[in-house]
Amino acid sequence: MSELVSRQQAAVAAQGDTNSPLRDHHVHPPHLAHHFESPAQQYDSAKIGMWVFLATELLMFGGLFCAYSVYRHNHPEVFEYAHHYLDKFWGAFNTVVLITSSLTMAWGVRMAQMGAKRGLIVCLVLTLLGGVGFMIVKSIEYSHKYHEHVWIGAGNKYSKAYNGPRNEEGPLSAQHSETNALTDKEREHTATLNQMAKPVATTEPVGQPWRDPNMGTPDEAKIKPMQVIPAGLSEAARQQQIKAVDEHKHSIKYEDLPQIEKDRVATFFNIYFMMTGLHGIHVLVGMGLITWVLIRATKNEFGPTYFTPVDLVGLYWHLVDLIWIFLFPLLYLIH
């Protein structure tokens, strides 16, 4: 430790002395690791390493994009129906937030290269605020979906394994929680529906796991119906009910989906949560890294000769932005 410090002091002193053997032999800046020839070589190696890491990140997300592609290719109607649960406005808002934070990050790298400490700190704080804003919007969206029962796995009302309140608001509003859109007359219908649906619900306990009818002897009784429609309701009244909850939001109506596609609506949400969830984790990691760089920036550690951490964290942050640039149109803007 003390040997290092004294060598540094000698190195600094040698800068002014052209005859010193330290100057042309083994002078190196304190941030240059011993196994590198020069700061440039160290910087280039760090950058290549970061790009290789970013490549592996892309390959990891590639798996999810692959699942998305295959599923959308096979079930376009499912995507057209289910994406209406995502709010275009919040998606676009978050896109703008991430683009802006990418700008401030790129500007921050510039500031670090110029040795402008104050500018760098301002840029990093703004970038961090962008990340905070993004996560706040994301959590609003997630909690909204949780309360609409379009959550992950068994928390999704479209799933066969759904274990949430099935008949508490009526079987139709278990599909769509927008009961406010119903008129008084339609509410009466819903109440009647509840009455009729109850016996069905007690014969089929909600907690019973769904059984694949293809395994073993097919047993019709074990196939859990996804939507209980009492026989007593006239076809016209049923259509009216569905219209009331479906029409103002969905260009494709749930009832118009083939049954085989109805069973797959829940998978859209699983794909949505996996993709945006993994992306959200990356935003959180990026925020942590920016905080780390910010702390180092306040200690005046970066300048024209050494700005590698700012640069590499910037690359990571831009990649997170880049992935969102694809997630936004693919999930929110399905036409």
Added chain:
Amino acid sequence: MSTTPHNGDQLHAPGAHAHGEGEVHVHLVPPWLLLGVFAALLFFTFVTVAVTYVDFGRTINVWIALGVAVAKAALVALFFMHLRWDSPFNGLVFIASLFFVALFIGIAVLDTKEYNVNFLPPTSTSARPQ
């Protein structure tokens, strides 16, 4: 990352004005370019949202959305991520990973239609005995 202990004051003083061999080459992206890329990204975001209100058919709309996303990604990678001025090797690593992702998705999508999507019978109420 180098963790060599050092004194902050000594760090910048020697190297700041030096242009010796092996110094890190500093390339500053001009502010007008950063702002220009930012404006272009905002414009493309507007376009990709606006296009969803026009019906070009399912397939065309998807390809427009993807095309705009690729243009935005190219802007971010070239200018914000500095690839435009970087060693071509970094770009090669990036392009190679995109190539393999494309290969992965392309081949996977190619044969999805070879499987029976209706393997599980529908669970409609009509499937139950009347």
